[in-house]
Amino acid sequence: MPLDYVKFPYEAVYPGDNEVTADSIFSGIATFAKLPWVQCLGKDKTVPFDVAFIGAPFDTGTSYRPGARFGPAGIRAGSRRLTLYGGYNVPLEVNPFLSGLKIVDCGDIPVTPYDNKYAIKQIEVGHKELLHRPTFSPLGNDSATGLPLQPLSIDGKNHPRIITLGGDHTIVLPLLRSIYSAYGAISVIHFDSHLDTWKPQVFGGAPSDQAAINHGTYFYWASQEGLIRNGSSIHGAIRTTLSGPADYANDDASGFQRIEAREIDTIGTVGIIKKIRDTVGDKPVYLSIDIDSIDPAFAPATGTPETGGWSTRELRTILRGLDGLHIVSADIVEVAPAYDTNAELTTMAAADVLYEVLSVMAKTPLGKASA
Numbered sequence: 377m378p379l380d381y382v383k384f385p386y387e388a389v390y391p392g393d394n395e396v397t398a399d400s401i402f403s404g405i406a407t408f409a410k411l412p413w414v415q416c417l418g419k420d421k422t423v424p425f426d427v428a429f430i431g432a433p434f435d436t437g438t439s440y441r442p443g444a445r446f447g448p449a450g451i452r453a454g455s456r457r458l459t460l461y462g463g464y465n466v467p468l469e470v471n472p473f474l475s476g477l478k479i480v481d482c483g484d485i486p487v488t489p490y491d492n493k494y495a496i497k498q499i500e501v502g503h504k505e506l507l508h509r510p511t512f513s514p515l516g517n518d519s520a521t522g523l524p525l526q527p528l529s530i531d532g533k534n535h536p537r538i539i540t541l542g543g544d545h546t547i548v549l550p551l552l553r554s555i556y557s558a559y560g561a562i563s564v565i566h567f568d569s570h571l572d573t574w575k576p577q578v579f580g581g582a583p584s585d586q587a588a589i590n591h592g593t594y595f596y597w598a599s600q601e602g603l604i605r606n607g608s609s610i611h612g613a614i615r616t617t618l619s620g621p622a623d624y625a626n627d628d629a630s631g632f633q634r635i636e637a638r639e640i641d642t643i644g645t646v647g648i649i650k651k652i653r654d655t656v657g658d659k660p661v662y663l664s665i666d667i668d669s670i671d672p673a674f675a676p677a678t679g680t681p682e683t684g685g686w687s688t689r690e691l692r693t694i695l696r697g698l699d700g701l702h703i704v705s706a707d708i709v710e711v712a713p714a715y716d717t718n719a720e721l722t723t724m725a726a727a728d729v730l731y732e733v734l735s736v737m738a739k740t741p742l743g744k745a746s747a
Contacts, residue, residue: 382615391462401460403717407481408451408541409458409473415480416506424512425478427537427737429730430603431484432499433710436492437546437590439580441679443692443712447482448541450677450713451730454723456471458731465702465735467696472738478512479734492546492586500550503538507554507705511536516605518745525743528660528702530560535704535746537737541673542709544679545572548664551707552603555662559704563659564609565652566595566689568666569637569682570616573599578619591679591710599630610655612648612694613637613669615684637669637685645690649697656701658740663698663706663733665691667726675725677716688725695732700740706733 391399407413408429414420416428431448438444463473473479485502487495515525515534527534535558539549545568555562566572573595576588589597598604611627615637618624627634633655635648643651668678671685686694708726716722 380506389434390459390471392471392474393464395462401456401496406449406452406456408727409455409463411479413480414480414482416480416509417485417502421505424510425480425536426480426511426513427479427539427734428482428506429539429541430482430503430506431541432487432543432547433484434487434495434499434542434547435544435679436489436495437570438544438679439590439592441712441715443714444542444544444679444710445489446713447543447709447711450711450716450723451541451708451726452481452582454720454725455505455727455730458727460590462658464545465731468699468732468735470735472734475738476513482506492589496546496589499547500553503540504554504557505539507535507558509536513525515741515743518743521745523746525741526746528704528742528744529558531558533558534742537600537680537703537742538705538708539733540705541709542711544730545591545664545666545709546589546594547709548707549587549589549597551705552598552662553601555705556603560606560659562704563655563656563661564664565612565661565698566610566632566664567612567669568664569613569668569685570666570680571595571611571614571627571632573627573632574623575626578623595630595632596626604631605659608656608659609633610652611635612652613691615682640686640690645693648694652694652698653701658702660702663703665706665708665729665733667722668710670725675722677712677714677722678710679712680710688728691729692732695729695736698737702740702742703733704739704742706730
C-alpha cells in the first residue's frame with residue numbers, strides 16, 4: 377500500500393455524494409471532525425475563516441466534579457467518526473463540510489489553571505481575536521431578492537462564527553463579553569439542567585470577588601453587565617433543585633424564559649422548538665449547550681449530572697428545529713472525559729450535538745436582506 381494512501385492527518389478530505397467513505401478516519405491528529413488545524417492565535421493569525429472551533433480548557437469555576445479542562449481534547453476524540461460515512465446531514469439536507477464555508481480547528485486558547493481572573497481574561501481576549509478576524513467567504517445575496525445581505529453585527533462587519541469547546545460553564549461570561557463587542561446585547565438559547573443565573577451570595581456564598589464568578593453565576597453577571605437581551609433569552613432542559621422560589625424570581629430578573637425538562641412529556645420536541653423560536657424571534661442568538669442537558673444515561677461524563685434529562689436524540693431533534701435562526705456563535709461545556717464510559721458516550725454525544733449546530737449555521741448566513 378503506498379504511503380500516501382491515507383489522506384489524514386495531512387489534509388482533510390470530506391467525501392461528496394457517492395464518493396469513497398470510511399477511509400481510516402481513526403488515524404492522525406485529533407482535530408474536530410478531522411478539520412484542518414490552523415494556529416489561529418499563533419503563526420496563522422492572519423488566516424481568514426468562516427467557522428472556527430476553539431478549545432477553552434478551564435474548569436476551576438466548577439462546584440462539584442472537576443475535569444472539564446480535558447473537555448476540548450475529549451470532544452475532538454469523540455468527533456473522529458463524524459464523517460465516517462460522509463458528512464451529509466440527512467434531516468437538514470446539508471453537508472456542512474462541503475457547504476463552501478472555510479471551517480477550521482484553531483486548537484485551544486492558552487488558559488492558566490492558577491488564576492481564575494487571568495484565565496477568564498485570556499478566554500475573552502482569545503475569543504475576541506478570532507471573532508474579529510475577517511471572514512474567508514463574502515456574505516452573499518438574499519435568496520429571495522438577489523440583493524446583497526447586510527451584516528447583523530452592530531459594527532457593520534461580517535464576523536466569522538466561533539464554536540467553543542469547554543471547559544466548565546464559567547467560560548460563557550468572557551465569551552459573551554466578546555460577543556457583545558460585535559453584536560451588542562444578544563439573545564441566548566441555553567440548554568442546561570441548571571439555571572446558572574444564581575446570585576453569588578446564594579451559589580457558593582461569594583467568599584471573595586473572584587469566587588463570586590463561577591459556573592452557577594456567570595449568567596447573573598452577564599445580565600448585570602448588560603450582555604443579554606432581556607426577555608428574548610431562554611433556558612431548555614431545566615430540572616435543577618432550588619434554594620427556593622426566589623431562584624426563579626432572580627432568573628426572571630436576569631432576562632430568561634424557562635423550559636423544564638419534564639415538559640417534553642406533554643408538549644414534545646415540537647412544542648419545545650416552538651417555545652424557543654417564539655422567544656428569540658429573528659434576532660441574532662448565541663447558543664450555549666451544557667452536556668448535562670442530556671440525561672446521564674446517555675452522557676454521564678459531566679461535572680454536575682442530573683437525572684431526568686433529555687435523550688441525545690431529543691436534543692439533536694430540538695437543535696435541528698432551530699434551522700433558520702441566526703446563530704452567531706456557540707459553545708458546548710461541562711464535558712469531563714474522566715467520568716465517561718470506555719465507549720466514549722459523552723464525548724461522542726457532544727460531537728454529534730455540535731455537528732447539528734454546525735449544520736444549522738451552514739444553512740443560514742449571518743445577514744439580513746437589504747431594505
